[in-house]
Amino acid sequence: MTLTEEPAEPTPQTRRQLPSFLVIGVLSTLFYLGLFVAARWFTNPQAANLIALAVSAVANTAANRRFTFGVVGSQGVVRHQLQGAVAFLIGLGLSSGALALLDVAVPHASRVVEVTGLVAANGLATVARFVLLKVWVFRTR
Known part of the structure; x- marks a missing residue:
């Protein structure tokens, strides 16, 4: 992009997907934090994080598959979960x-401090998750 170009506007499809992704993201984060x-x-803390993130990532991918990207039925579900595992690994790393x-x-940080740190890391992971789900896992063919 040059200095005179305007930033690209989100597509209408992306604008429709974002609200669903955000609701699922908030619910998944609350679920993850509760499990943690x-x-x-x-x-x-590390084992609790792994357990909570693994369980919530599977649920998050399934919910986004259905509600954000409109994929129904069992065709491709295993592939989608395996691809979603990449987003899980990014979130686990963060x-x-x-x-x-x-x-x-x-x-010896308190649980509140641990959870605060995890919320920040989860925010970064959420951006990566949306991009991966949109451009790789559930891209339109």
């Missing part, structure tokens, strides 16, 4: 990194 807090009762950084910066 519950798992922290019996395990360390959230695990945030927890590791937090452990160094604030040893």
Whole structure:
């Protein structure tokens, strides 16, 4: 893009998909955080993060498959979940990194501080997830 070009406008399809993606994202984040807090009762932050993120990522991909991108039926569901696993790995890297950084910066941080760090990491992962789902997993052929 040159200095005189206007930034590209989102397509009408993207504008229709964003509200659904945002609602699913908020619900998935709340589900993930609830699972994380519950798992922290019996395990360390990294293991709790892995458990919570793995469960919520499968649910998130399934919900976005159906409601954001309008894919119904069982055809391609395994492929979509495997492709969604890439977004899971990005989210795991960001959230695990945030927890590791937090452990160094604030040893023995409270659950509130852990959750705050995870919310920030999850926000970055959400942007990556939408881009991956839109341009790779559920791209229109």
